[in-house]
Amino acid sequence: MTAPGETTATTSAGFTPLVDTARLTGVEAESQAAHHLYEHLIGLWAPGVIEAAQDLGAFSALTLGPATAVRLAEILGTDLRATRVLMDGLHAYDVVRRSHSADGQALYTLPPELHDVFSPHGLYSLVGKISHDRKLAWNAWRNLAENVRTGARDATGGERVNQISEEDYTSLVRGINFWAPPIVRTLADALRELGWTTGESARVLDVGCGTGIYSQLLLREFPALTASGLDTERITAIASRQAQELDVADRFEVVVKDFWNDDWGTDIELALFVNIFHLQTPESARELLLKSSKSLAQGGLVAIADHIVDDDDGAGSVQNKFSRLFAASMLATGGGDAYTLHDYDQWLADSELRRVALLDTPMHRVLLARRA
């Protein structure tokens, strides 16, 4: 486990530098600073070209095989020159590969690992994320200043709870599945360190389970485990289907409940909350932990995977940077926040729980707690 301050994070290999900073040596500071700022400002080019290609069906066409701009323009019914410009933009972001066909034309290839990412049926599909951007995020970011001015409060002046509708979740939940593999690997290792054996027959409650990917992958790690995925009716239908796909349906049941107003039962050995706490206000976060504490079995654990800010981890921490920008994104698109470790420790103490582990994953932290 990584102790605070011991992170060895490396930046993402996918980062596309767009300023040749070596050529800025000796240039006046103001111009250098403007180059760096401009690089941030053109960040919207990336979703711009990727989402346009998705809208046009370019990725689906490339899933059938490599194609030239001429062939793509024919299939998509698009302008030839504009299609070439778009594909070259995608190549600049390393989304497509560019080689040459026998007659010397540029040939574009979608790498095999991205085929399912652009398909609505892929387990780690980002189609839901793209449609969320199209429907909500693009316009919402435009109004961020207004939300900062007003604090994004509701009509009564209270903190706005997250505004994603059930319908939006239906398309979005599968779009965040891709986060699960490294988080589940980290969680499973931590559970083993805390004494879980391969034959662990514990009962997991996956609260606000979405597609259920976290408990479902955990079931694969521990073959005697059973899990209940708690969510609304519309979402649990997605979780049931996915449990079949992942071959764990015999140990995964869905529970259609409202996690505020319904009872969670007792004797839960692992209460799992993934991407749930950032949607809360401080009051509702505390309430979730109070409710967890009452539902836990003796020796039971609470696991929270979320955008947790650890102030002891230094300003350069990738997880802290992502958490803080995720908070800005939530301020633009709805309610919620990236809470600090200090906040979590306080809510845990109020619920007679104590933190037993904090682990880094690529874009989240996993916090484990048990009764104090």
Ligand SMILES: C[S@@+](CC[C@H](N)C(=O)[O-])C[C@H]1O[C@@H](n2cnc3c(N)ncnc32)[C@H](O)[C@@H]1O
């Ligand atoms: C951000 S998603 C997280 C889903 C999943 N844990 C994941 O990380 O992929 C939040 C989930 O909480 C569910 N949810 C929100 N409020 C709920 C409530 N009051 N009762 C039950 N589920 C709720 C939503 O339907 C949604 O599936």
